[in-house]
Amino acid sequence: MTKPLFITFEGPEGAGKTSVLNQLVAEFQQTLGDDLISTREPGGNPISEAIRAILQPEEDNGMDDRTEALLYTAARRQHLVETVLPALKAGKVVISDRYVDSSLAYQGGGRGLGVDHIWQINQFAIDGLLPDLTIYFDLPSELGLARVKANRQGKIDRLDKESLAFHQKVRETYLELQVKFSDRIKIVDATQSLDNVVDATRQLILERMKYREV
Numbered sequence: 786m787t788k789p790l791f792i793t794f795e796g797p798e799g800a801g802k803t804s805v806l807n808q809l810v811a812e813f814q815q816t817l818g819d820d821l822i823s824t825r826e827p828g829g830n831p832i833s834e835a836i837r838a839i840l841q842p843e844e845d846n847g848m849d850d851r852t853e854a855l856l857y858t859a860a861r862r863q864h865l866v867e868t869v870l871p872a873l874k875a876g877k878v879v880i881s882d883r884y885v886d887s888s889l890a891y892q893g894g895g896r897g898l899g900v901d902h903i904w905q906i907n908q909f910a911i912d913g914l915l916p917d918l919t920i921y922f923d924l925p926s927e928l929g930l931a932r933v934k935a936n937r938q939g940k941i942d943r944l945d946k947e948s949l950a951f952h953q954k955v956r957e958t959y960l961e962l963q964v965k966f967s968d969r970i971k972i973v974d975a976t977q978s979l980d981n982v983v984d985a986t987r988q989l990i991l992e993r994m995k996y997r998e999v
C-alpha cells in the first residue's frame with residue numbers, strides 16, 4: 786500500500802483554488818488514478834452539503850458568529866469521518882479545497898472570534914489531524930472579490946457580500962498563519978496568470994510527493 790498524503794488548498798475569495806485544483810487533479814489522476822481523490826469543505830457528503838446550504842445562502846440569514854463557527858466545524862467533522870479518513874487509511878492522496886485554516890482565518894480572524902478559540906473548538910472535530918501540505922493562494926482582497934463578482938454569474942453568497950474590512954482581516958490572518966506554520970503552509974502568488982499559479986502549485990505538490998515515496 787502507498788503512503789497517504791493529505792493536501793489542502795486555502796485562500797480568500799476568488800484566489801483561484803478551485804480552478805487550480807480542477808486542472809491539477811485531472812493531470813495527477815492520469816498517473817495516480819483512484820489513488821487520488823479531490824473534495825471540498827464545507828461539503829463532500831449529504832450532511833455537510835446540507836450544512837453548507839444553511840451557511841451559504843445568497844442573503845443574510847441572521848446567523849450568529851459562534852453558530853457559524855460551530856456549523857463549519859460540524860461539517861468538517863462529518864467530512865473527515867466520511868471522506869478524508871477512509872481515503873487516507875486506504876493510502877490515497879487527498880486534496881481538499883479548504884480545511885481547518887479556513888475556520889481560523891474566516892471565523893477566528895474575519896469574524897474576530899480569535900484564532901485560539903476557533904482552534905480549540907476544531908480540535909474536538911479534527912482530533913489532531915493536520916494536512917501534510919497546505920497551499921495558500923494569496924492575493925489582495927479587492928482583486929479576489931472583483932474576480933468573484935465578474936465571474937460567478939449572480940451566485941454571490943452571504944460571505945462574499947461581507948465588507949472589504951472583513952475580507953482584509955481574513956487575508957491578514959492567513960498570512961499570519963503562513964508565517965507561524967511555514968513548514969506546513971506554502972504560499973503561492975495568486976495574482977499571476979492561472980497557468981503560472983498552476984505551475985507553482987504543481988511544483989510544491991511534486992516536491993511533497995517525493996517524501997511520500999520514501
Ligand SMILES: Nc1ncnc2c1ncn2[C@@H]1O[C@H](COP(=O)(O)OP(=O)(O)OP(=O)(O)O)[C@@H](O)[C@H]1O
Pocket residue numbers: 796797798799800801802803804805932933936937975976977978979980982
Ligand atoms: N490566476 C487567475 N487569473 C485570473 N482569473 C482567475 C485566476 N484564477 C482564477 N480566476 C478566475 O477567478 C474566478 C474565481 O476562481 P475560483 O473559483 O477558482 O477561485 P476560488 O479560490 O475557488 O474562489 P472561492 O473560494 O471564492 O470559491 C473564476 O472565474 C476563475 O476563472
Ligand SMILES: Cc1cn([C@H]2C[C@H](O)[C@@H](COP(=O)(O)O)O2)c(=O)[nH]c1=O
Pocket residue numbers: 798825826827841857858883884885887888889891892944945
Ligand atoms: C471551510 C470554511 C469555509 N468558509 C467560507 C469561505 C467561503 O466564503 C465559503 C466557501 O465557499 P467556496 O466557494 O467553496 O470557497 O465558506 C468559512 O468561513 N469557514 C470555513 O471553515
